[in-house]
Amino acid sequence: MLLEMDRVSVRAGEKILVSDLSMTLDRGERVGLIGESGSGKSLTALAATGLLPSGLTASGSVLLGGQQVVGVPDQVLDRVRGTGAAIVFQEPLSALDPLMTVGMQIAEPLARRARRNGAPITGTRLKEAVLELIDDVALPDERRIARAYPHELSGGQRQRVAIAMALACEPDLLIADEPTTALDVTTQAEILILIDRLVQERQMALLFISHDLPVVANTVERVMVLRLGEAVETGTVSEVFNRPQHDYTKSLVAAAKRFDAAMEGRT
Amino acid sequence: MTITQVGSPSRGRRHSVALRAGALLVGMHVFVGLLTLVWLPYDPNAFTGGRLEGASLQHMVGTDRLGRDLFTQLMIGSRIALQVGTGAVAVGAFIGVTLGILAAFASKWLDDALAATLDILIAFPTLLIAMLVVAASDQASLWSAILALGIALSAIVARLTRILAKRVLVMDYITAARTSGSSWPKIVFIHVLPNIWPTLSVNFALQFGLAVIAEASLSYLGLGAPPPNASWGRILQEAQGTVYTAPLGAIAPGIALVSLAIGVNLLADGLRERVDDRLGDR
Numbered sequence: 336m337l338l339e340m341d342r343v344s345v346r347a348g349e350k351i352l353v354s355d356l357s358m359t360l361d362r363g364e365r366v367g368l369i370g371e372s373g374s375g376k377s378l379t380a381l382a383a384t385g386l387l388p389s390g391l392t393a394s395g396s397v398l399l400g401g402q403q404v405v406g407v408p409d410q411v412l413d414r415v416r417g418t419g420a421a422i423v424f425q426e427p428l429s430a431l432d433p434l435m436t437v438g439m440q441i442a443e444p445l446a447r448r449a450r451r452n453g454a455p456i457t458g459t460r461l462k463e464a465v466l467e468l469i470d471d472v473a474l475p476d477e478r479r480i481a482r483a484y485p486h487e488l489s490g491g492q493r494q495r496v497a498i499a500m501a502l503a504c505e506p507d508l509l510i511a512d513e514p515t516t517a518l519d520v521t522t523q524a525e526i527l528i529l530i531d532r533l534v535q536e537r538q539m540a541l542l543f544i545s546h547d548l549p550v551v552a553n554t555v556e557r558v559m560v561l562r563l564g565e566a567v568e569t570g571t572v573s574e575v576f577n578r579p580q581h582d583y584t585k586s587l588v589a590a591a592k593r594f595d596a597a598m599e600g601r602t
Numbered sequence: 603m604t605i606t607q608v609g610s611p612s613r614g615r616r617h618s619v620a621l622r623a624g625a626l627l628v629g630m631h632v633f634v635g636l637l638t639l640v641w642l643p644y645d646p647n648a649f650t651g652g653r654l655e656g657a658s659l660q661h662m663v664g665t666d667r668l669g670r671d672l673f674t675q676l677m678i679g680s681r682i683a684l685q686v687g688t689g690a691v692a693v694g695a696f697i698g699v700t701l702g703i704l705a706a707f708a709s710k711w712l713d714d715a716l717a718a719t720l721d722i723l724i725a726f727p728t729l730l731i732a733m734l735v736v737a738a739s740d741q742a743s744l745w746s747a748i749l750a751l752g753i754a755l756s757a758i759v760a761r762l763t764r765i766l767a768k769r770v771l772v773m774d775y776i777t778a779a780r781t782s783g784s785s786w787p788k789i790v791f792i793h794v795l796p797n798i799w800p801t802l803s804v805n806f807a808l809q810f811g812l813a814v815i816a817e818a819s820l821s822y823l824g825l826g827a828p829p830p831n832a833s834w835g836r837i838l839q840e841a842q843g844t845v846y847t848a849p850l851g852a853i854a855p856g857i858a859l860v861s862l863a864i865g866v867n868l869l870a871d872g873l874r875e876r877v878d879d880r881l882g883d884r
């Protein structure tokens with residue numbers, strides 16, 4: 336089992352933000368995490384990697400690649416991080432360091448990963464590996480992109496760079512936290528296709544977070560529906576879509592169907 | 603979009619004026635300060651003219667009450683002001699940035715305690731803190747003045763660093779670096795310091811101006827560098843008794859001090875606008 340979360344809760348002082356959440360993810364598996372804004376999706380992802388912001392505490396048990404994450408000091412986790420899971424964040428603007436070229440930002444995790452694999456790469460070889468990754472996420476003109484600063488790129492391009500940075504870690508699990516929410520519909524579709532392809536090629540597991548049921552449906556096999564920090568429903572995509580059990584899921588599905596109908600009516 | 607395009611050229615011109623004027627004034631002092639290391643018009647301690655002479659070809663701003671050349675002393679004053687400004691900012695930056703970064707990482711109560719301490723320290727005038735530090739060291743010297751001013755400035759730097767660092771630390775690229783296994787020290791040097799540096803450097807320029815003025819005040823009070831270091835503050839103080847008979851002795855160091863302070867502030871202003879332009883891109 337790649338990721339095993341067992342009755343994980345996240346608290347801010349007395350306030351419970353995620354409660355008793357259990358979930359497992361096998362190698363190569365794709366799971367969607369759905370819920371409205373503020374339902375605790377991002378916190379779940381951060382808890383899974385042990386990266387909750389200070390002030391928040393997790394309880395329960397999280398095994399990532401066999402390593403306990405909850406209550407383990409950073410020094411221990413630093414050594415195993417990167418190989419276990421990598422995250423692509425929601426907000427393409429704050430996902431990249433504004434003062435560092437894109438090439439440098441991809442080179443950083445790439446060099447670290449190579450070092451930890453026991454085969455450090457530097458200089459031209461590192462540069463080539465960076466360009467290769469940029470090419471992998473279907474960005475044109477690798478050399479120009481590598482020299483560019485984040486503000487010189489479009490939102491979609493930035494998100495591709497963020498994906499390249501995640502890939503540089505060669506993670507077993509890719510966590511995509513609403514990677515397309517800030518993008519327009521066309522770009523959104525392109526990024527989804529890209530993630531789909533990369534996950535397949537590299538045989539990564541995928542935890543795909545979204546508030547949008549249809550977006551997830553084509554990308555993942557299983558979904559978990561989150562509401563106010565609680566998992567209200569889990570199952571395969573078709574189960575949840577066709578026989579939603581919980582009222583909240585029903586309303587989500589109905590909204591998705593209305594949206595689909597509206598889209599068809601328009602074209 | 604149109605607004606930025608119309609607005610930015612005039613903005614660009616304005617900041618280049620402040621920057622250039624500042625660089626010119628500061629550059630002048632730097633030039634003079636460096637020159638004193640290799641050449642001086644007179645021996646600053648030799649009695650080379652009559653007492654309290656007015657301006658003449660031999661003595662451009664006259665002589666002091668012992669007949670020493672004032673212009674020579676002013677030139678040395680430039681070097682001392684720059685030394686103290688640079689030294690104090692370096693000391694203040696080192697202590698302040700270190701403390702600020704540590705506070706940004708500290709646990710909640712330690713951070714709160716540090717923040718409160720800094721707020722209290724900042725409420726005291728820089729000069730007062732510097733005076734206390736000088737008083738605590740057994741002998742006033744150039745170095746004790748630098749150390750004292752540096753310590754006095756460090757609280758302001760620490761508070762600013764703490765706030766700026768906290769703002770950077772919540773960014774997703776920090777979490778992304780954490781996920782990929784980057785350690786905290788590495789993140790501080792690669793991401794945090796570069797991102798807070800533009801804003802900090804503007805602040806350092808302002809602190810430099812503060813330090814130069816505070817050093818003159820210390821010297822004026824007799825707590826600065828002792829003779830033979832001809833600090834502007836001491837020249838001013840020595841000229842005080844004879845200000846009606848020989849006003850030049852007081853006016854000249856005043857002008858020197860003000861020109862450097864204004865120069866540094868203009869430079870800071872120009873720098874700030876550059877930083878704003880750059881951060882505006884985000």
Ligand SMILES: Nc1ncnc2c1ncn2[C@@H]1O[C@H](COP(=O)(O)OP(=O)(O)OP(=O)(O)O)[C@@H](O)[C@H]1O
Binds near residue numbers: 376
């Ligand atoms: N650092 C924090 N301190 C206190 N509460 C927090 C913190 N971060 C998030 N929360 C709260 O936890 C809840 C869940 O937040 P989370 O970011 O996981 O939502 P989300 O499902 O990702 O929403 P969105 O779709 O808007 O990204 C929210 O109510 C939020 O206000």
Ligand SMILES: [Mg+2]
Binds near residue numbers: 377378
């Ligand atoms: Mg979120």
